[in-house]
Amino acid sequence: MKSSKYLILFLTILLFSTVLNAQKYVTKTGHIKFFSTTPMENIEAHNRQVNSAFDLSNGNFVFKVLIKSFEFEKALMQEHFNENYMESDKFPNAMFSGKIENISDVDFDKNGDYSVDVKGNLTIHGVTKSVEQKGTFTVSGDGINANAVFKVKVADYDIKIAKAVIDNIAEEIEITVDAKLEKLK
Amino acid sequence: MKGVKILVVILTLIGTGIFIVYEFTYNKSKPDYAELEADYQVSAEELYNEFLADQVGSSAKYNGKMLQLSGEITKIERTDSLLIAVYVFNEGMFGDEGVRCTFLADKAQNLENADLSTNDIKGFCSGYNDVDVILEKCTLIKHD
Numbered sequence: 535m536k537s538s539k540y541l542i543l544f545l546t547i548l549l550f551s552t553v554l555n556a557q558k559y560v561t562k563t564g565h566i567k568f569f570s571t572t573p574m575e576n577i578e579a580h581n582r583q584v585n586s587a588f589d590l591s592n593g594n595f596v597f598k599v600l601i602k603s604f605e606f607e608k609a610l611m612q613e614h615f616n617e618n619y620m621e622s623d624k625f626p627n628a629m630f631s632g633k634i635e636n637i638s639d640v641d642f643d644k645n646g647d648y649s650v651d652v653k654g655n656l657t658i659h660g661v662t663k664s665v666e667q668k669g670t671f672t673v674s675g676d677g678i679n680a681n682a683v684f685k686v687k688v689a690d691y692d693i694k695i696a697k698a699v700i701d702n703i704a705e706e707i708e709i710t711v712d713a714k715l716e717k718l719k
Numbered sequence: 720m721k722g723v724k725i726l727v728v729i730l731t732l733i734g735t736g737i738f739i740v741y742e743f744t745y746n747k748s749k750p751d752y753a754e755l756e757a758d759y760q761v762s763a764e765e766l767y768n769e770f771l772a773d774q775v776g777s778s779a780k781y782n783g784k785m786l787q788l789s790g791e792i793t794k795i796e797r798t799d800s801l802l803i804a805v806y807v808f809n810e811g812m813f814g815d816e817g818v819r820c821t822f823l824a825d826k827a828q829n830l831e832n833a834d835l836s837t838n839d840i841k842g843f844c845s846g847y848n849d850v851d852v853i854l855e856k857c858t859l860i861k862h863d
Contacts, residue, residue, distance in 0.1 A: 560813045562813060562819065582800060582801060583819070583821065587812055598849060598850070600848050601846075602846055603855065609749040609750075616783075623782060623783070626778055626847075627849070718813075719814070
């Protein structure tokens with residue numbers, strides 16, 4: 535009798551976790567581009583190993599990224615980015631944790647582009663700021679493509695730029711997010 | 720006339736200096752990761768467990784270092800631009816969790832045809848993202 539109770543409990547947990555997983559979309563190979571433009575020079579970097587998860591049941595949305603995985607064209611830029619500005623040994627990750635506010639506007643059973651309102655906390659360089667951004671969810675048979683372009687003020691995240699290169703780095707950095715989320719199996 | 724010669728020499732020295740600074744600092748090339756020696760040899764499972772047990776200590780020890788990993792690869796993932804060897808040891812909110820090794824584009828072909836019983840993976844550790852330990856610029860390397 536006791537064993538059948540355990541069996542029912544086990545099957546309930548299994549069913550519950552399957553339902554939860556069926557509503558979760560994830561990727562570990564999302565792409566984030568960082569772009570700084572000034573009259574002196576343009577600087578861009580790419581990170582193609584971005585973790586992202588979206589929970590359909592409540593609209594929760596998470597991005598996590600390792601700072602050392604950003605790749606620049608020039609070795610010196612990458613070195614300065616990690617050592618002087620982002621201090622990646624001290625703050626190895628950046629992350630966004632928030633919610634899609636208008637989740638009811640997205641029909642996940644119908645392919646197409648949907649504008650989404652994202653609200654949450656962005657943590658860079660150990661500093662957390664509340665952010666609100668527009669983005670796009672493209673729903674297809676393969677999953678969801680999440681895209682957003684937004685700007686981040688360097689000073690807001692306590693990132694100090696050396697005077698010698700202050701004209702080379704923009705005060706606002708453009709961040710482009712492109713993540714192809716697949717249903718978690 | 721002597722003054723002109725001195726000026727030419729000074730200008731040449733300044734020009735050479737600027738060129739050297741440009742080439743060896745601003746424009747210096749990235750390391751050849753395939754040729755770099757491993758700083759640590761460790762099994763993928765030990766590495767993962769070390770990060771789980773002590774993220775701060777392990778980050779200080781391994782981040783930014785070249786690692787040579789032994790162990791049995793669980794799966795190989797492909798995206799448009801990446802080939803990733805994955806050691807799986809756990810399961811969490813992102814699915815499988817473990818150590819993910821991204822291969823250099825020109826070394827990726829080797830992975831598909833490799834005898835993984837006689838090869839380790841060598842790569843640059845960029846850290847632990849609370850889900851996986853990430854190695855990049857990976858190549859295969861023969862066991863000792």
